[in-house]
Amino acid sequence: MMPTHGAPSRATPARRRRRGRELPVVAVVPAVVAIVFLALPLVGLLTRTPWGRLGTVLAEPSVRQALGLSLWTATVATAVCVVLGVPLAWFLARGHVPARRLVRTLVTLPLVLPPVVGGVALLAVLGRRGLVGGWLDAWGVALPFTPAAVVVAQTFVAMPFLVVTVEGALRGADRRYEEAAAALGASRTTVLRRVTLPLVAPSVAAGAVLTWARALGEFGATVTFAGSFPGRTQTLPLTVYATLDRDPDAAVALSLLLLMTCVAVLVGLRGRWIGAGAP
16 A cells, blocks of 8 residues: 555664754854864964975984974883883872872873973972972982973873873773773682773773874973974974974975874874774
């Protein structure tokens, strides 16, 4: 029997799912404006890049030194963040300590603290007249304005990215696996090594990549605590700033190099090797 014209039409499940995914205009328009706002500066950077000079600029000795310094300091800082940050994330997620909220506030503070202020704070602690720096100086150890200071500054500003990522993974992990391993007689160390860490390994990888990218792009705390000495403490972001006045085209080329590095990081975050830990 043919359906009458007055009978209501029934939407198929696929059509209902499409309707559920449709966004109202009041949400689409601001989203498009935000995308344009974020994309236009990148487009401007690409249009201003001196493609003909790109190879020459990147082959300059000062650029190679700055790039090499940035790469190895960011890598060392990331390693330090992993060694210290993963236990700290475990402490915040699983520890039962009254001061946990205060510790979490202190950990996340560098995320909102102006980097220059972080550099001043590092000087107040590790400078020659600082709380700890004076004692270190008496032993002949001087951190400020050295390559080690670059690593310290990068670690300070980048560690919260790792801690927040891993803590969220630990909170969301299914603890039944850990309880089952403990019920079978596994020690706490074995449970941590064979069950907990493998569960959060993708998040540790994602947090480490974000940490490395943040350390690579660090500027404010580095220039304040480590200075900007070519071949010694001048990282690639500092080289971009130093080059901007005398050779804007070269600064744009160096900025493109940092941009491509960040794009590679984001691609890595979305790659299969990170899996479910990617944000």
